[in-house]
Amino acid sequence: MPPSEDESWTPSGGPTPRSAMRCVRLLLGCTSAAELLGTVLAEGPGWITGEGSALYLLDSAGMLRLIASHGLPDWAHERYSTVAPESDLPAAMALRLQRPYLLSPEHTSIDYPNRNAGMGTGMVAVVTLPMVVDGRPVGVLALALAHRGTVPRRDLDVLETIAEACGHRLHHLLDHSDARPPREAPAPESDAGLAHPLLSLAVRAAGHGAFERDLVTGESYWDAAAFRVAGRPATPDGAAPELERIVHPEDLPDVQAALAEALASGGHYRIGYRVLRQGGGVARVEESGEVMLDVHGRPVRIAGLLADASPADRPKAPESPKTPESPGGGPAGARTALLLSLTRALSRAVTVRDVTATVTDVVRPAFGAASIVLDLVDEGRLLPVSHTVYGGPRRAELTRLADLSADVMRHSLARSAPLFSDPGRTARRGDPLAPAAWAVLPLVASGRQVGSCLITFATERAFSREDRTLYSAFAGILAQSLERARLYDTHHHRASELQRAMLPRTLPRLPGITSAARYLPSTEGMQIGGDWYDLLRLPDGRIGLVIGDVQGHNAEATAVMGQLRSGLRAYATDGHDPAATLARTSRLLAELDTELFATCLFLALDPADGRLTGARAGHPAPVRIGVDAGAVELDLPGGPPLGVDPGQPYPLAVDRLEGGETLLAYTDGLVEDREEDYDESVQRMLGGLELWARQTGPGRIGPAPALERLADLLTLNVTERRSRPDDVALLLLHRMPSVP
Known part of the structure; x- marks a missing residue:
């Protein structure tokens, strides 16, 4: 979790050094397991690498369940999502011994991928720390360390202090999640809305409707209160509706612009907008959230609260410059603000990899897109770049999508004209991978063909004239950024080759x-x-x-x-x-x-x-x-x-x-x-x-x-x-x- 502005800068303007006390203080204010782990990685000692870190919670059946992680491969999620306390895995050993259990780099190298090594990487030390409160085990914190040898006693003391703070905070959140407000019986749909384990910890302690958006998978979750605030029936699995389906059309560009700004910088944000209630009617809500960054500074999750801000319920709060009623606003002004936000984000990208990361991390969630595929022109051919560089667990899916869209992307670039799907006429032809809606944008900079961009959406939509103008303008900005980045990459490659030759x-x-x-x-x-x-x-x-x-x-x-x-x-x-x-x-x-x-x-x-x-x-x-x-x-x-x-x-x-x-x-x-x-x-x-x-x-x-x-x-x-x-x-x- 990024530190708040007043804590992260000294009077001289420099960043505040990390310290164990500061980390513990921030941990005691966290509202979810994901936030706890993110704070440990962002504010803990720099020798905590982040990759391969996990947080386990002891459930009512006595099993250790994985509730938050960073940098774990898919096979580790499948194999170690549940750990039996009697097993020989590091998390179970730490719980039984009631003390830190350390695997040195040599152990992780020798045992990996033996079951006794657990999440060993063969390259770093792995420590599992029991979280115990008043003699009662709460869970286990597993961290990968950059120590190449023994872990000094002073570092173990820091780790045990951090684990103790995480344990006390989790214990507090669990107590609050179990407590029901005496004045109100739980709604029948509450269990469905709280099906996601991270939300059950984050929301019950806050009191308003809560949400979480996984920026890696694109999935969004609401609790029952959030559905009530938006005037929508809860879904069985807590999956939230898309913003485009609930946000008032006039307010949607404002929401996208505010979201793009928050994604580009990370940290806290707040915006008010109108939602369309099911069955008719409009309600005003206020969304307060935080964009959580991973150890590499990339946004991975958004979590926050939805509050009913209708005038009938409470006095209207002062509007921020990003809200729909701001001066010079309106749909046209909001779309301009969105383009400016995306331009600022892309202007900070130096390499093609940076541009692709910005498209993945900022542009895709801001547009509410399911996927974005970038193809670049290389010696007269269109070659995909985005899903091979930043595919991660979705690489195979994006590769199939790129193969499916190759012809239409070449056609759009040849015509130098964008193509948009037409609702009701876009046949999937029995292919479940075919997107429900899509836009293909030719990328042309200074008269040169740079590449092509495919933006897909999970549900059908009609692209208005304003939408098409917005996407066409974005294509020009993206093309300029890619052209600049490719020139930099070429220059850097030549310099690197010169250095390697020496x-x-x-x-x-x-x-x-x-x-x-x-x-x-x-x-x-x-x-x-x-x-x-x-x-x-x-x-x-x-x-x-x-x-x-x-x-x-x-x-x-x-x-x-x-x-x-x-x-x-x-x-x-x-x-x-x-x-x-x-x-x-x-x-x-x-x-x-x-x-x-x-x-x-x-x-x-x-x-x-x-x-x-x-x-x-x-x-x-x-x-x-x-x-x-x-x-x-x-x-x-x-x-x-x-x-x-x-x-x-x-x-x-x-x-x-x-x-x-x-x-x-x-x-x-x-x-x-x-x-x-x-x-x-x-x-x-x-x-x-x-x-x-x-x-x-x-x-x-x-x-x-x-x-x-x-x-x-x-x-x-x-x-x-x-x-x-x-x-x-x-x-x-x-x-x-x-x-x-």
Whole structure:
């Protein structure tokens, strides 16, 4: 759950750091299980990854039932939706032991997909925490963690506190859901309206009619009170009617515009509008809700309340600028507001993937569409992009829909004219997948054919002249956004190819050692940077390990990186020791026409006797992973970054790498986290390396598969972050116990 505005910003305008106390305070105000889990993921420590997290509630039959989740695959929902307390699954173990039950990355790797691993991913730690209130078990909270090794005691304390807060809040919500207002008997249809478990927790504690919209599946649920507010009979499963069928036609564009704004930004919103009661008559309602975002900032659910705001029942509340009676409003003004909202959302999209995400997350629910399929022109052909990029569990369905609509999408683009279905004349021809209503929009920007867009609806509808104008205008906006995004993607692809060409395609096979490397670009800015690594053959059979980081994330940083890599390689292979090599490379950088500087580490290893010499220029110290399961930073005095003081010499350190020991060299992007102190991040990594070495065992670290596995585990914490502001490079070098 996104924090409220007054809590999420400091007086200086920066974001408030996450804290356990803040998370607990927000948890105690949640009104549903989904909101509880969302708050833990959004406000809890950054090392809670989100993927594979779940909330289980203990039902009256004594079974653990899954009531909220994030990032669980379909098979996990099917297999673990109900967990028996006597089973060996992690959730059941935590409940029986009444303490946190932890699966380390090694356990999830070995056991997965064995039933004992439960939701193990094989890549991260999984912790299940019992929720107990006054000695009574309430449920279990399962979270995936980005810890690569042991979970420190301080982190377990935080997790137990969060679980305790979730348990108390769930217990409170359950008590309120069981309590009936004494002045009013429950309506006969109330059980049907509360069939959805999340609503039964969220609504009964609020007092008004409540709703929930799943933005992933497109399904909407109302409780019984919401049906009464709208003047509609409750459906057996609580499925809500479509907005287009109940909202007054004059107010519908306003509702869509307000919804688009809320979806684009997340958080709370409120809007008033008129609804058409069944059997005639109009009632005014006020909708107050919140758009909930996942850990990647994408909207996944809307939940809120519907209140009767008819003048006969209560004084009319002041209207917000988004309500139907706002100045300059009316249907025409509302449609303009909707287009502006969609334009703002699309203007923030940078890549084609971003555009597709905006179409999926904002445009589809704002239009009330069942599906949207985008086809892009590629070498004269229309190729589908949306359902292959963002299909998720509906990928197969969207693929069949794209196949079904391919001809009409090509026809619309060839004519450069939109096509709309005609109610009563659109025959499905026995195909249950054929949509009840649809619009096909040609996407043309600056006279160029960009692609075609299919928008489908679950129920038949008539497209008025105003509707057709609206969709045609949206097609122009979408085409411009896609054209801009494709140009960016092309530019970025070329820059990335340039950067990859400057990095080693493969590491050389050198006698006496095994090695592994990883490189991950930044996800911000140009998504390219100046991190590099190298493994060199040096004179006299020695081996050189080089890793560096040029300041900046742009094409200039990449170009400077290439020059430095070439220069350092030349100096090193000429026989200069690491200190002299760095001194010469620093002078080279100072002579280049750039204001950038760089950090660098250069180690030279003799695999025959393990003699190690090294120097570093403002770079993080390398880590030695020993056969005794220790993981410590090498005592390697450093000098200034390259290019800062070209006349400054670098101290040369001498050490020894024993047979069976491993060296890790990395750039600071591997451990740097905006939400954590840098030194704490380093210590967390060292603890994880120590646990990994202890579990792997002496003599088993050296083989290439084990070293590749370690490289994956080291980069896992980075790949699970919401964003990656810096490049990441790492190089692992293991000295074999004996040299042929």
